[in-house]
Amino acid sequence: MSQRIRFPLILVATGVLALVCTSCSPQARKARAMERANHYFVAGQYDAAEIEYLNVLRIDKRDPQALGRLGVIYFDQGRVGKSLPFLLAGRQFEPENLEVRLELGLYLLAFGRFQQAKDEADYILDHDPSYPDAPLLLAETAVRPKEIEDARQPLGRLPAQIANGASVLVALGTLDFRQRRFPEAEALIERALAADPK
Numbered sequence: 001m002s003q004r005i006r007f008p009l010i011l012v013a014t015g016v017l018a019l020v021c022t023s024c025s026p027q028a029r030k031a032r033a034m035e036r037a038n039h040y041f042v043a044g045q046y047d048a049a050e051i052e053y054l055n056v057l058r059i060d061k062r063d064p065q066a067l068g069r070l071g072v073i074y075f076d077q078g079r080v081g082k083s084l085p086f087l088l089a090g091r092q093f094e095p096e097n098l099e100v101r102l103e104l105g106l107y108l109l110a111f112g113r114f115q116q117a118k119d120e121a122d123y124i125l126d127h128d129p130s131y132p133d134a135p136l137l138l139a140e141t142a143v144r145p146k147e148i149e150d151a152r153q154p155l156g157r158l159p160a161q162i163a164n165g166a167s168v169l170v171a172l173g174t175l176d177f178r179q180r181r182f183p184e185a186e187a188l189i190e191r192a193l194a195a196d197p198k
Helices: 003-023 026-042 046-059 064-076 080-093 098-110 114-127 134-141 145-156 166-178 182-195
Strands: none
Touching: 026 046, 026 064, 046 064, 064 080, 064 098, 080 098, 098 114, 098 134, 114 134, 114 145, 134 145, 134 166, 145 166, 166 182
């Protein structure tokens, strides 16, 4: 074989070998596992997503998306005790992840930690006023009269398009119900149903 032919073949073989080696690298394995995990998560196939997110954490123990999403999965499946460490770690490594903050807020609410749950709701509303379940979380944290009035303030400052959305209307209806303003609560719930029958 001539020198002119042998050299390009060596280059091609080296390139193929490098490609094979990089596809076996930890980062490549992590990327493939993350892609599968996200696909399963979005499809609601939480058992398969859990396996893939755990595979991601075997490669990178601090991956914020895998930590946060495992917390969401565990909370949604009722494995509440297992969810807290993952939700806290997810929030720590990716504080702007509103999905994780909402689930953490719901966890805190479920265990009577109303102020901490309110802090999560406030953070979400400050960063994305249109985030659908944040107004409901905020309303659920308000029990005493002062808390109810405090919860009304950020909801009242929302732009009209958001304020007329179903989640804000239900939140305001919840606050009215807690203040025993039943006709007003009923009217708000009816408006919410008209805005979003689901």
